[in-house]
Amino acid sequence: MAFDPSKVRSDFPILAQAVNGKPLVYLDNAATTQKPLAVLDASRRYYEEINANIHRGTHHLARAATAAHEAARDRVARHLNASESAEVIFTSGATDSINLVAAILTLVPGDEVLVSALEHHSNIVPWQMLCERSGASLKVIPCHEDGTLDQDAFRALLSERTRLTAFTWISNAFGTVNPVREMCAAAKAAGSLVLVDAAQAIPHVRIDVRELDADFLVFSGHKVYAPTGIGVLWGRRSVLDALPPWRGGGEMIKEVTFERSTYNVLPFKYEAGTPNIEGAIALAAALDYIEGIGLEAIAAHEQHLIRRAAEGLSALTDLRLFGPDDRVGALSFGIHGVHHYDLGTLIDQMGVAVRTGHHCCQPLMARFGVTGTTRASFALYNTEAEVDTLIAAVEKALVMLR
Amino acid sequence: MAFDPSKVRSDFPILAQAVNGKPLVYLDNAATTQKPLAVLDASRRYYEEINANIHRGTHHLARAATAAHEAARDRVARHLNASESAEVIFTSGATDSINLVAAILTLVPGDEVLVSALEHHSNIVPWQMLCERSGASLKVIPCHEDGTLDQDAFRALLSERTRLTAFTWISNAFGTVNPVREMCAAAKAAGSLVLVDAAQAIPHVRIDVRELDADFLVFSGHKVYAPTGIGVLWGRRSVLDALPPWRGGGEMIKEVTFERSTYNVLPFKYEAGTPNIEGAIALAAALDYIEGIGLEAIAAHEQHLIRRAAEGLSALTDLRLFGPDDRVGALSFGIHGVHHYDLGTLIDQMGVAVRTGHHCCQPLMARFGVTGTTRASFALYNTEAEVDTLIAAVEKALVMLR
Amino acid sequence: MSIAEKQQQILEELSFLPGWQERYEYVIGLGRQLPAMSDKLKSSDKLIKGCQSQVWLDARAEDGHVRFSADSDSVITKGMIALFVRVLDGESPDAILSADLSFIDQTGLKEHLAPTRANALNLMATQMKQRALEIGAA
Amino acid sequence: MSIAEKQQQILEELSFLPGWQERYEYVIGLGRQLPAMSDKLKSSDKLIKGCQSQVWLDARAEDGHVRFSADSDSVITKGMIALFVRVLDGESPDAILSADLSFIDQTGLKEHLAPTRANALNLMATQMKQRALEIGAA
């Protein structure tokens, strides 16, 4: 195994608790991750030492807060290998980032937006709203029985009408890893803009936006050990410079008169109002934290756990695993004759936290003819013993339910 | 004096520091307030004890986090005396809240949006963008020399074409308190929707949305001792129920198919994606904190300080105070022949943090023929001694500059 | 037995079950025993859509009394509904309308439920009263 | 005196001023001594708009050398520009283009400035080199 999770568990005080008298086994990491002390301390230090409103201040605290906020932007840019920090726009989360892009694009009837069958509602509904507003149409890349996308169908759907292609790097429901580089290349060859939803990728894989060659990439801080309320839109400068602003307000303007306002440059053009300064700083601390352990070591550890879980669970009668064997992060399953909600309720009584339901992927659930699944998802602090507890809890619940 | 600030200063660790060897005197509270330990502890406790993604979770932590988040909504609703908690929508800040309202309104050419000359850019630019999009026109309520709004002109500007009237409760630049109840009544009598910007009001005055009778009221958490990245839109149910959603994504939907999505009820309809759960909980803690001291006692204390500052400063040669005598929260001044930026730079060297510049109110500055002012703004933890330090620092800077 | 007596009986039965496991087995057992509704009856106007599980509720008049049937795709949810059915089935509309259904809070079961499910239970109680009202007025 | 020598001289002058107050008085004094630009010269193409203060910069050729004049509504900003003007005024385009202007970082003044003002200083240095380039090429 790549690294020893027992060494890092003490960084996460929440994990030490008992639920219903049993030790908490937190396997709902695809929904949100827990936060290490380094991140909590960074937030707190910000407020205890340098909190001030940023950018326009002349005083000492305003200078310190501005410098820390911009250093956080640099840190994110470095993590993504962006060409410049100004391409990193802070938002309130992945959903906010996707809505930003959907709001600033102008489409006309006949234009097409292409999304995949694996998408989270946050990467579907904004495009539906854009299509409704503009008369463009939404096309869907179908997926195979094993939860991977049909690449032939994808290529057949691409045309000169495709204005924007949006797909997730890793499926939050099934853990499917899409061949994002190839998909970006194909979409761009067809002349489409490309948005990659990295909400699930950010804690598990190395992201290099220059190598990826997408136009937009989004993620949320809370899924990568940072707080809620902070997210990122990375956008290619040449694309964003040509697009209009979205939210209006302080900071995003150059000059305001009642007759006419002119807008600021990137990244401020898209950051109206007081940003989540603390959140940005804590996100930078979270990236420092995972890089301190090593993203590759974390990924290897998580892969080991997810394989162990898949093996153990697939031995149970009538259990069906969704998604391909080389899934990352999330493991989804269903059990014939057992409702996922009942299973989730019972294993919660045993201290095991998993997510049940549609995982904000109703169209994907419909495609597989289910109303939901049970999903265990993994983070750097999970252990082999926790995987074994999960399997034993599911077995015990099945005895009660059948 | 209503209460003794020395008793609460230890709740704010940041205030104990020295800047350039002098004790920090933080008088930039209209830009952002400092956070008491009770708020920092509430954030931290959330992450150390119950952090999970909310609403759809079956497990113990998800239940606890959901309950805490909804209790925070109830707390805000109670603070505003809202008819129901569902009228409280969490956003990322006041700017986000105003943009939300501007985005969901549909206007046509001939319609008018009325704003006041006192507004912050965040309460101007979203309406300009709405007017640009729709062909409606923006009208401006002018202000008198003393920085109060011209109420006769306001009434003359109201007509059956006025679709929305937006004004601030308290001016961030001058501390002017608008007669919001009367203004709401007049605008509603003319058939207009009304949005009240309570960004500056929230830390200083008691807000009762039922008594106020506006349709929308917005504020940011960070200006009322809560963290950055959380804000509120209160909206009247009958109005919001009839308006379309804005951001699309998880949580705000009822059912998603690729053909068509249906939307959730209030407040979720306007809360797409994972919200700033921690921020909402910390905001509730901040409201508890100020109510624990007593909003009326805080207001009386701040009034005492601002009057002392106004008296002391107005004794200085060539100094001009902006705004009316009964200003609240912020005190703005200019000194003939001295650039506000130079003044701010020098008093910062003496540990005094004020804001200089246009305060995101360029049209108001233009109205008064200045490029900016120096603004001292007050919070519950400020003291008489700090006011005296401010005055002495300004005097010393003037000696250096003249 | 009155509604209050039936509620008391349920609370007594549960008092013999100290652990979460026995209580859940009891609820699951109730869910199993409640007859399934025919697919014909499961029309969309009978459907109460929860966040995670679906519930069907039907009510009809029989000699001035209300007869309930209910179903769910989740057996635990179905067991919780069975508690209500056991208490209210066969009672008069008036008795149902004036019943205090807060006994469910005393079962200690609600604490284990997701807020959405707990809300679904409240919704369920409201719906049963609503149907009783319609039948009483008819 | 070469550009480097002039910079050295400024750093020496500042080294006699230990406190922030003396250093700011020095800068303010430089700002006062720098002649005001005529309103005619203060055209919008000469304006470098900062966040808080405005700066006007003019450059013209004189016998193959560059003559700078500058102004600002903020006297501290003007004093900071005066440091650059003192160093670069009257030099050849080539000398200006190859000058290392990082001496400003060693003055310790930049730490006291808002990031916007510090950026404005960098912008100022860039602009002065840009004008020198234009004059050299003309």
Ligand SMILES: Cc1ncc(COP(=O)(O)O)c(C=O)c1O
């Ligand atoms: C009156 C007023 N409105 C709106 C805002 C915008 O608030 P935020 O930047 O938190 O979105 C401010 C903040 O300065 C303000 O003072």
Ligand SMILES: Cc1ncc(COP(=O)(O)O)c(C=O)c1O
């Ligand atoms: C793949 C994917 N995209 C987008 C989102 C939305 O993220 P957020 O709710 O943080 O905005 C999620 C979160 O579940 C996700 O898993």
